[in-house]
Amino acid sequence: MSRPVIGMSTGRMAVDYGPVPQYPLTYVPVDYVEAMLEAGGLPMPLALHEVGLYEGAVAEQLAHCDGLLLSGGVDISPAMYGEQPHPDLNATTPDRDAHELALLAEARRRGIPVLAICRGIQLVNVAYGGTLYQDIPSQVPAAIQHAQRSARHLPSHDVTVTEPSRLYGLVGGSLAVTSFHHQAIKDLGADLDVVATAPDGIIEAVEATDHPWLVAVQWHPEMSHGADAASKAIFDAFVRQCAGE
């Protein structure tokens, strides 16, 4: 049996590329590729392109996929949820915001499984009508550290998972997670359930009530999937869903 194809949203960055200065790339971190391969999926990066490139461009791109991964990345433009930029907002990529919103809309229309990670949970919340903290340290006074300084595979802070939820069934009621984010959900979007929180109350996971399988986490299971059973369980479950099992 062939592997389910996992469409993975991509970012854009410019790097010095051999002799070419600041060469623009569309990219996906290798951690996601390896996590999907290990779980039995076939990872397919969905090159970032202009949503209006041609009629149906995004739907056609996702037509080849059995599931959608919304990957981590840079900040979402606050214009997407009607706010002005906070002084500590980082760089944004509005074309990526638009591409991922279109990918998610198409995935919802088709009812295919969606796994959203870090920036992905924020994108999901905005798509469902919610808002974000643009900068946790300055906007959530009692917040713990969510931008860890230790190695990326090491757990950083605790998370409590509520039941009943899909996530609870996969990882149980408490776990320690990697954390590399300075933004987070502020006002929750419609048709989303909060299923995990950090000790400071920051929302760390949501699930959609209007979709067959949409799980979104604020932490980075792709960074710890090789060492951590709970991280691996999330990818295994997602790929099984994409395979129709």
Ligand SMILES: [Mn+2]
């Ligand atoms: Mn966190």
